[in-house]
Amino acid sequence: MxxxxxxxxxxxxxxxxxxxxxxxxxxxxxxxxxxxxxxxxxxxxxxxxxxxxxxxxxxxxxxxxxxxxxxxxxxxxTPLDIQAARAAQSVTAAMHELAVRQSVPNLSPEEIETMRAANRRFAEALHTGDVDAAIASDDEFHCVTVTASANSAISSVLEQFTPILRRLERLRFSSLNARDSVALHDRIIDFCAAGDAERAALAARDNWLSLDPLFDVECPDDPPAQ
Structure with a gap:
C-alpha cells in the first residue's frame, strides 16, 4: 500500500x-x-x-x-489586573448561570452523580491545600452543566475569560472559604437534581460571584519600566 x-x-x-x-x-x-x-x-x-x-x-x-x-x-x-479580573468574574458568572439554566432539563442521574463526585474531590483538595486538584475538580464540576447546555457560545466565552480568574485563584487560594465553596456547589447540585432550573442557575451565578475575597490584593497594573 x-x-x-x-x-x-x-x-x-x-x-x-x-x-x-x-x-x-x-x-x-x-x-x-x-x-x-x-x-x-x-x-x-x-x-x-x-x-x-x-x-x-x-x-x-x-x-x-x-x-x-x-x-x-x-x-x-500580563501583570495581574484586578479590574480585568472583576470583568472576567461578571462574564463568567453570567455564562455559568445561563449554562445551568439551559442544562437542567437535560441532566441525567449519572451527570448529577458526576457533579457530586467532583464536589467531593473538590472538598478534599481544599482541605489539603492542593491547588491543582481543587481547580481540576472545580473545572470537572462545572463542565457537566456547560457540556449539557449544548451551547457552543458559552464554551467559547468561558474559554476566554476563565483563565483570568484561575490565575488569581492560584495566587490567592488561601482566601477561599472551603466550607462555603463546597456548600455552594451542593446547592447547585440539589436544585439541579430537583429540576429547578431557575434556582440552580441563580446558585451558579452566586457561586462565581462569591470569589470576591480573591480581589483583596494589590496588583501592579503597569509593565516594568524599560
Missing part, C-alpha cells in the same frame, strides 16, 4: 492550538509569572515547534488578556 504523503505530519492548526493551550496553562499555573518577558524563539524551543505557531498563540493570548505586546520592544505575561 502506498504511504500517504502527509502521514506523521501534525496539522498546523493542531500545532497552533497545542502551543496556545500549553502557554496559556503555563501562565495560569504561574510557570510563566506575571510580568515575565516572553521570547518566541525560546518558547518555540521549549514546545518543539517552529516560531510561527508560537507567534499565532501569543496573538490569541493577547486577545484573551494574558499577554501584552509592545511591538519592537517586548512581549510579556
Amino acid at each position: 502506498p504511504i500517504p504523503e502527509r502521514q506523521g505530519v501534525i496539522p498546523r492548526a493542531l500545532l497552533r492550538e497545542n502551543a496556545f493551550r500549553t502557554i496559556r496553562d503555563a501562565i495560569v499555573d504561574g510557570t510563566l509569572a506575571p510580568g515575565e518577558r516572553l521570547n518566541d524563539a525560546e518558547l518555540a524551543q521549549w514546545l518543539g515547534v517552529s516560531r510561527t505557531p508560537v507567534r499565532e498563540a501569543l496573538a490569541r493570548l493577547e486577545e484573551a488578556g494574558l499577554v501584552q505586546t509592545k511591538p519592537g520592544r517586548y512581549t510579556m505575561v
Whole structure:
C-alpha cells in the first residue's frame, strides 16, 4: 500500500492550538509569572515547534488578556489586573448561570452523580491545600452543566475569560472559604437534581460571584519600566 504523503505530519492548526493551550496553562499555573518577558524563539524551543505557531498563540493570548505586546520592544505575561479580573468574574458568572439554566432539563442521574463526585474531590483538595486538584475538580464540576447546555457560545466565552480568574485563584487560594465553596456547589447540585432550573442557575451565578475575597490584593497594573 502506498504511504500517504502527509502521514506523521501534525496539522498546523493542531500545532497552533497545542502551543496556545500549553502557554496559556503555563501562565495560569504561574510557570510563566506575571510580568515575565516572553521570547518566541525560546518558547518555540521549549514546545518543539517552529516560531510561527508560537507567534499565532501569543496573538490569541493577547486577545484573551494574558499577554501584552509592545511591538519592537517586548512581549510579556500580563501583570495581574484586578479590574480585568472583576470583568472576567461578571462574564463568567453570567455564562455559568445561563449554562445551568439551559442544562437542567437535560441532566441525567449519572451527570448529577458526576457533579457530586467532583464536589467531593473538590472538598478534599481544599482541605489539603492542593491547588491543582481543587481547580481540576472545580473545572470537572462545572463542565457537566456547560457540556449539557449544548451551547457552543458559552464554551467559547468561558474559554476566554476563565483563565483570568484561575490565575488569581492560584495566587490567592488561601482566601477561599472551603466550607462555603463546597456548600455552594451542593446547592447547585440539589436544585439541579430537583429540576429547578431557575434556582440552580441563580446558585451558579452566586457561586462565581462569591470569589470576591480573591480581589483583596494589590496588583501592579503597569509593565516594568524599560
